[in-house]
Amino acid sequence: MARIKNIEFYNFRNFKSYKTLFDNKLNILFGDNGCGKTNILEGISLISKGRGIRNANIANLIKKDQDNFFIKNNLEIEKNIFNVEIFTEQKNEKFKKVIKINDDSSKDSLNFLNKSISYLIFLPEMERLFQASPSYRRNFIDRLIFSSRNDYNTLINKYKKSLLERNKVLQSYNTDNEWLNRIEIEICSLGLEIYNLRNSQLNTLNIELRNMKHDHNFPFDLKFEIKDNFVSNEINFEEFLSNLQNSREYDKQFGGAKIGPHKSDITSIVNNEFEASLLSTGQQKTIVLMVLLAQCNYLINRKEINPIFLFDEIGSHLDKHNRQILLDMINRFEIQFFLTGTDKNLFSFVSTNAHFYNITKV
Ligand SMILES: Nc1ncnc2c1ncn2[C@@H]1O[C@H](COP(=O)(O)OP(=O)(O)O)[C@@H](O)[C@H]1O
Ligand SMILES: [Mg+2]
Known part of the structure; x- marks a missing residue:
C-alpha cells in the first residue's frame, strides 16, 4: 500500500x-x-x-x-x-x-x-463519458484494467505497434506475405487478450455493482458491455484471424485495420431500458463515481491493491x-x-x- x-x-x-x-x-x-x-x-x-x-x-x-x-x-x-x-x-x-x-x-x-x-482517477471530462468518442471510453476502461494490472499498458502498446507494422507491410510495394501472416497472428493473439481483459473488467463492474446495490442505495441499475461490430459474445482466434486476412484489401486502401479491439465501444444500459448516453452530465458523473467505487471495492477486497484516488x-x-x-x-x-x-x-x-x-x- x-x-x-x-x-x-x-x-x-x-x-x-x-x-x-x-x-x-x-x-x-x-x-x-x-x-x-x-x-x-x-x-x-x-x-x-x-x-x-x-x-x-x-x-x-x-x-x-x-x-x-x-x-x-x-x-x-x-x-x-x-x-x-x-x-x-x-x-x-x-x-x-x-x-x-x-x-x-x-x-x-x-x-x-x-x-x-x-491510481483511480476522475477527470471533469468524464461527466460526458457516454457522449465522448468511443476511444475515450476505451481509454476509460483501459485505465481501470491498468489499475489492477500494471503490465496492461505494455500489451496495448504491443498491439498498437503490430497494427502499425501490418499497415507498413500492406502499404509496401512488394508485400512480404510470410511476414504479414506472422504479424496478423501476433495482432490476433494480442487483440484477443485485450478483448478478454476488457470483457472481464466490465463483468467485474457488473458483478460488484450488483453486489453493492443494497449497501449503497444506487440510483440506477447498470449493465456494462462491449459494443463491437465484429465480436458478439465468444471471440474465436481463427475467426478473428480469417476476418483480419479478409480485410487486407480494405485496410490497404483505407489504412489501419477494420476490425479489432481498437474499434470497440463500451456502453452501459441503465435500468434495463436505455443507454447511458441519454443521461444528463450530472447523472453520468454518478455512473462514473459508481464505477470508481465498484473498482475500488474490487481492488481492495479481491486484489489486495489499495489505490490512491x-x-x-x-x-x-x-x-x-x-x-x-x-x-x-x-x-x-x-x-x-x-x-x-x-x-x-x-x-x-x-x-x-x-x-x-x-x-x-x-
Ligand atoms: N509548461 C507550462 N509552463 C508554464 N505554465 C503552464 C505550463 N503548463 C500549464 N501551465 C499553466 O498552468 C496553469 C494552471 O493549470 P491547471 O493546473 O490546469 O489549473 P487548475 O487549478 O484550474 O486545475 C494554467 O494557467 C496553464 O497555463
Ligand atoms: Mg483543473
Whole structure:
C-alpha cells in the first residue's frame, strides 16, 4: 500500500517551486481556475509508469522557458519510506521521463514502484463519458484494467505497434506475405487478450455493482458491455484471424485495420431500458463515481491493491447521490484521497478530518 507523504515541484508546469506535506487520508486542494490544481494531481500521477492523468507530452510538463522539471517526494510503501525523484532526459531531441527510487533507476526498482502504486482517477471530462468518442471510453476502461494490472499498458502498446507494422507491410510495394501472416497472428493473439481483459473488467463492474446495490442505495441499475461490430459474445482466434486476412484489401486502401479491439465501444444500459448516453452530465458523473467505487471495492477486497484516488474538479454536480457515493468511498476505505474544486465550501459535506490546501496563483 502506497501513500504520498509530500511533494516538491521545481519548474513543473506553472510552478517555479512548490512544496507541501500531505495527509494520509483526505487531501482537498482548492483555488481559482488556473492556480495549478490539476497540475498537482498530474505531478502525483507521474509517480508511476506512463505520462500521467493527462497523458501529456513530456516536454509540456517543463515550465515554459526552462530546461527541465524536477519532482521529489517521499512515498510510504508497507511502512518504508522511499525517496522518489522524477525529471526528464533528452535523447535525440526527444524527452524521456526518468524516475529514481532511492537514487536507483533500474528496471527492478521501477517495477517495484509500479507494483506498489495504483491510481483511480476522475477527470471533469468524464461527466460526458457516454457522449465522448468511443476511444475515450476505451481509454476509460483501459485505465481501470491498468489499475489492477500494471503490465496492461505494455500489451496495448504491443498491439498498437503490430497494427502499425501490418499497415507498413500492406502499404509496401512488394508485400512480404510470410511476414504479414506472422504479424496478423501476433495482432490476433494480442487483440484477443485485450478483448478478454476488457470483457472481464466490465463483468467485474457488473458483478460488484450488483453486489453493492443494497449497501449503497444506487440510483440506477447498470449493465456494462462491449459494443463491437465484429465480436458478439465468444471471440474465436481463427475467426478473428480469417476476418483480419479478409480485410487486407480494405485496410490497404483505407489504412489501419477494420476490425479489432481498437474499434470497440463500451456502453452501459441503465435500468434495463436505455443507454447511458441519454443521461444528463450530472447523472453520468454518478455512473462514473459508481464505477470508481465498484473498482475500488474490487481492488481492495479481491486484489489486495489499495489505490490512491485523484479526483479532479469533483466539487461540481454533487447532488445527494453523488455526495453519498463520494462519502461512501471516503468513509469505507482506508486509502489516500486527493480531491480538487474551486471552492472550499463545495466540500463542506465531508465530515471526516479533511486537510485543505489553498492553492494560490504563483
Ligand atoms: N509548461 C507550462 N509552463 C508554464 N505554465 C503552464 C505550463 N503548463 C500549464 N501551465 C499553466 O498552468 C496553469 C494552471 O493549470 P491547471 O493546473 O490546469 O489549473 P487548475 O487549478 O484550474 O486545475 C494554467 O494557467 C496553464 O497555463
Ligand atoms: Mg483543473
